[in-house]
Amino acid sequence: MNRLAVWFGVLGIVLPACAIQSGAVLAQGLSWTHAFDFDGDGDNDVVEVEFTGGAHCCYRFAVHLTSTNKIHHLPFLVDGGYVGGLDLSRPERFAIHETDGTLPEMFMEIATYNGEPQPLPGEWTHRYGISTHHIAVGFARGQLRIRDWPLSK
Numbered sequence: 001m002n003r004l005a006v007w008f009g010v011l012g013i014v015l016p017a018c019a020i021q022s023g024a025v026l027a028q029g030l031s032w033t034h035a036f037d038f039d040g041d042g043d044n045d046v047v048e049v050e051f052t053g054g055a056h057c058c059y060r061f062a063v064h065l066t067s068t069n070k071i072h073h074l075p076f077l078v079d080g081g082y083v084g085g086l087d088l089s090r091p092e093r094f095a096i097h098e099t100d101g102t103l104p105e106m107f108m109e110i111a112t113y114n115g116e117p118q119p120l121p122g123e124w125t126h127r128y129g130i131s132t133h134h135i136a137v138g139f140a141r142g143q144l145r146i147r148d149w150p151l152s153k
Contacts, residue, residue: 032088036096036104038139041067045139047106049086052077057113059086059094061106068142075124076110076135097136105138107149 033047043066050060058077065072078086078094088095091107098104110133111118117133124130134149 032096037066038063038104039065039067039142040103040140041065041142043067051080051085054080063106063137063139065139065142070142072139072144074137076108076137078108078110079112079115103138103140105136107134107136109134 030044033049034044036044036047038045045066046064048062048064048071050062052058052060057080059080060074060077062071062073064070086094093109095107096104097107111120111124112133120130120133128135128146130146130148132148132150136147136149138145
């Protein structure tokens with residue numbers, strides 16, 4: 001069976017890939033924004049979350065990597081609708097997964113408004129090679145890597 005380490009809110013558990021859980025506090029007492037080593041250097045990196053405002057809009061991310069001391073500002077927007085601020089309670093929109101012993105990646109649904117897909121900006125499709133509203137963002141060896149995230153429905 002394919003296993004998946006999934007982090008929701010700040011609770012990390014290993015489940016079958018199809019399972020969904022949510023939570024608010026990591027066992028280590030860390031916020032999910034400080035709980036992941038995205039670049040593999042042994043130190044947790046920091047995810048910065050910015051709310052752009054509005055009833056249905058949006059969150060933008062930046063990731064500060066400890067290996068390079070560089071902040072990667074991601075251009076993608078994740079739809080709002082989180083009471084009390086973004087958490088990992090809606091994995092269909094935003095989650096952090098670690099699959100088969102690899103480094104964690106951020107999985108996000110992008111370019112939607114109130115849950116409805118909007119056209120993907122041409123710059124995103126050209127620069128990052130994405131073609132869907134679901135992407136995975138990783139930072140193996142300190143390098144930004146973005147790919148389409150195929151969802152199985």
